[in-house]
Amino acid sequence: MSSRDTDWDGVRLHVVTGKGGTGKTTVAAALALALAADGRKVLLVEVEGRQGIAQVFDLPPLPYEERRVAVAPGGGDVYALAVDPEEAMLEYLEMFYGMRRAGRALSKMGIVDFATTIAPGFRDVLVTGKTTEAVRRKGKDGRRIYDAVVLDAPPTGRIVRFLNVTNEVAGLARVGPIKNHADLVSGVVASPETAVHFVTLLEEMPVQETLDGITELRGAGLPAGGVFTNMVRTSGLPEAALDAAAAGRFDPMELALGLKAAGLADGDPNAAALAEALAQEISEHARRTELERQERVSLDAAGRPRYELPLLPDGVDLAGLYELAESIRAQGAA
Numbered sequence: 001m002s003s004r005d006t007d008w009d010g011v012r013l014h015v016v017t018g019k020g021g022t023g024k025t026t027v028a029a030a031l032a033l034a035l036a037a038d039g040r041k042v043l044l045v046e047v048e049g050r051q052g053i054a055q056v057f058d059l060p061p062l063p064y065e066e067r068r069v070a071v072a073p074g075g076g077d078v079y080a081l082a083v084d085p086e087e088a089m090l091e092y093l094e095m096f097y098g099m100r101r102a103g104r105a106l107s108k109m110g111i112v113d114f115a116t117t118i119a120p121g122f123r124d125v126l127v128t129g130k131t132t133e134a135v136r137r138k139g140k141d142g143r144r145i146y147d148a149v150v151l152d153a154p155p156t157g158r159i160v161r162f163l164n165v166t167n168e169v170a171g172l173a174r175v176g177p178i179k180n181h182a183d184l185v186s187g188v189v190a191s192p193e194t195a196v197h198f199v200t201l202l203e204e205m206p207v208q209e210t211l212d213g214i215t216e217l218r219g220a221g222l223p224a225g226g227v228f229t230n231m232v233r234t235s236g237l238p239e240a241a242l243d244a245a246a247a248g249r250f251d252p253m254e255l256a257l258g259l260k261a262a263g264l265a266d267g268d269p270n271a272a273a274l275a276e277a278l279a280q281e282i283s284e285h286a287r288r289t290e291l292e293r294q295e296r297v298s299l300d301a302a303g304r305p306r307y308e309l310p311l312l313p314d315g316v317d318l319a320g321l322y323e324l325a326e327s328i329r330a331q332g333a334a
């Protein structure tokens with residue numbers, strides 16, 4: 001194992017949140033691969049019961065069990081776990097009351113569902129409890145089993161409630177095992193061993209949600225991590241051309257001449273129309289690039305490390321996932 005110099009060297013729990021559909025699951029998986037590189041062991045945890053991790057690694061649905069799902073660059077293992085709140089509750093009853101069988105009966109009667117529905121804070125503490133247990137778990141040699149745990153977490157709108165379990169269960173339990181459990185969870189979550197990362201696109205809504213999320217997190221005394229700007233398009237056009245186009249100063253005539261010079265408009269009576277249409281697309285592209293620049297400025301004002309991940313033109317297959325992991329490493333996030 002090589003020593004590292006990354007932005008998150010002391011962090012053991014990486015929580016990945018963001019607006020729905022911005023790429024939380026994808027980025028969490030790529031981050032896990034990046035963190036596992038060169039002989040490390042990383043656990044990737046999913047909590048929403050949607051089997052997103054199995055999908056990104058192109059595997060059949062994951063059981064409620066830690067399983068090796070991928071080998072990282074340079075050797076190293078990514079394990080994955082899909083936390084099922086019901087199973088977590090049975091485990092919990094077993095752990096604190098020796099009631100696994102009774103628990104099964106309760107769950108058949110729908111009482112487990114009932115309990116976790118009327119008290120979502122309880123459901124969350126089971127899930128975060130399972131996650132922080134994996135963070136704290138040690139082997140016989142006294143060393144942590146996992147070098148890092150990555151949590152594919154609920155979206156921005158729910159993240160603070162989800163992580164702020166002590167508050168959420170305060171109404172349920174002031175003393176006793178639930179309270180102790182919640183205290184163990186906050187001991188990890190609110191510590192410098194945790195970083196809550198945000199995934200966003202360079203668009204107004206997800207950027208605003210990210211900024212609000214960071215503020216809310218800080219207000220709750222939880223550790224804000226980095227911002228992963230996902231699906232970034234590379235422009236390919238020179239700065240000067242973009243500026244001109246954004247200002248509507250792109251000259252279609254010049255473009256027509258260019259097309260002609262390239263032999264693309266030879267003898268085409270519609271060459272002028274083609275140039276006009278292209279010029280319009282270029283202006284549109286330039287406007288979007290300018291908006292993206294403004295979104296970057298807004299994000300940077302939050303003062304968090306920021307990483308950019310490219311839009312993979314063919315979508316995210318396994319090779320694409322490794323490509324994103326490589327990019328994460330190259331930028332020092334892992």
Ligand SMILES: Nc1ncnc2c1ncn2[C@@H]1O[C@H](COP(=O)(O)OP(=O)(O)OP(=O)(O)O)[C@@H](O)[C@H]1O
Binds near residue numbers: 020
């Ligand atoms: N960098 C990328 N390049 C291309 N496609 C991407 C990229 N990142 C994510 N995607 C695609 O975008 C879609 C949404 O990604 P993902 O499922 O990771 O988002 P999510 O935030 O976890 O969504 P949800 O809120 O539904 O859980 C997926 O089809 C994924 O393959």
Ligand SMILES: [Mg+2]
Binds near residue numbers: 024052152
């Ligand atoms: Mg997801």
